[in-house]
Amino acid sequence: xxxxxxxxxxxxxxxxxxxxxxxxxxxxxxxxxxxxxxxxxxxxxxxxxxxxxxxxxxxxxxxxxxxxxxxxxxxxxxxxxxxxxxxxxxxxxxxxxxxxxxxxxxxxxxxxxxxxxxxxxxxxxxxxxxxxxxxxxxxxxxxxxxxxxxxxxxxxxxxxxxxxxxxxxxxxxxxxxxxxxxxxxxxxxxxxxxxxxxxxxxxxxxxxxx
Numbered sequence: 497x498x499x500x501x502x503x504x505x506x507x508x509x510x511x512x513x514x515x516x517x518x519x520x521x522x523x524x525x526x527x528x529x530x531x532x533x534x535x536x537x538x539x540x541x542x543x544x545x546x547x548x549x550x551x552x553x554x555x556x557x558x559x560x561x562x563x564x565x566x567x568x569x570x571x572x573x574x575x576x577x578x579x580x581x582x583x584x585x586x587x588x589x590x591x592x593x594x595x596x597x598x599x600x601x602x603x604x605x606x607x608x609x610x611x612x613x614x615x616x617x618x619x620x621x622x623x624x625x626x627x628x629x630x631x632x633x634x635x636x637x638x639x640x641x642x643x644x645x646x647x648x649x650x651x652x653x654x655x656x657x658x659x660x661x662x663x664x665x666x667x668x669x670x671x672x673x674x675x676x677x678x679x680x681x682x683x684x685x686x687x688x689x690x691x692x693x694x695x696x697x698x699x700x701x702x703x704x705x706x
Contacts, residue, residue: 501535505601508639511535539641542573546609546627546647553654556616569607569629569647573640602636613649624648 501511512532546569612618613625627647659677674687 499535501537506537508537508539511537539639540573541643542571542640543643543645544607544629544632545570545572545645546611546629548624548648548650549627550650550652551614553618553620553651554616555654568609571604602634602639604632604634604637606633607631609647611649613651618651620651620653623651625651 497513497515499511499513500506501509501513511534513535514532515530518528549568607629608631609627609629611625611627613623613627618625625648627649629644629647632642656678660674676687
């Protein structure tokens with residue numbers, strides 16, 4: 497039996513399996529006809545999954561969309577797992593080594609990752625945010641069947657330091673609002689007081705909790 501589709505380099509498609517060369521005793525008593533049969537080469541199933549990531553709320557992270565982010569995905573198949581090497585900078589292509597194929601027979605050059613959680617305003621409450629892969633590019637992709645699995649981005653709370661700037665003031669008979677500094681700078685603070693109207697600063701002398 498011989499077929500051009502039997503080798504590892506055969507692309508996806510249907511190839512003939514050709515029988516020939518029957519061997520045995522008494523075959524001279526037969527008129528042997530050889531009939532081809534089909535050999536179907538199916539695409540190699542490949543799953544692409546973004547790696548789980550973490551960012552701090554409020555951090556500004558450049559969008560992963562429309563960029564080569566191969567160092568942030570895992571690629572798995574029945575032939576094994578292919579984890580893109582992480583470097584600085586990371587290579588801009590991934591060769592899937594398959595025994596018997598030329599080295600560059602199956603090459604991935606890009607995968608689009610879309611992640612709304614990268615926006616600085618993405619909340620902790622909605623975390624984890626889905627990372628959606630799509631639009632694989634490369635060479636030899638007609639020979640694989642790609643399944644895109646979601647990944648996730650965890651948004652963790654940001655650490656905030658708050659300092660009361662005027663813990664001690666002289667009595668003036670007039671309300672003096674509490675003043676704060678924050679790290680990071682610019683976080684709006686709302687003071688609640690323990691005297692009278694909790695939204696108004698006290699006017700009497702004493703020690704008050706804010």
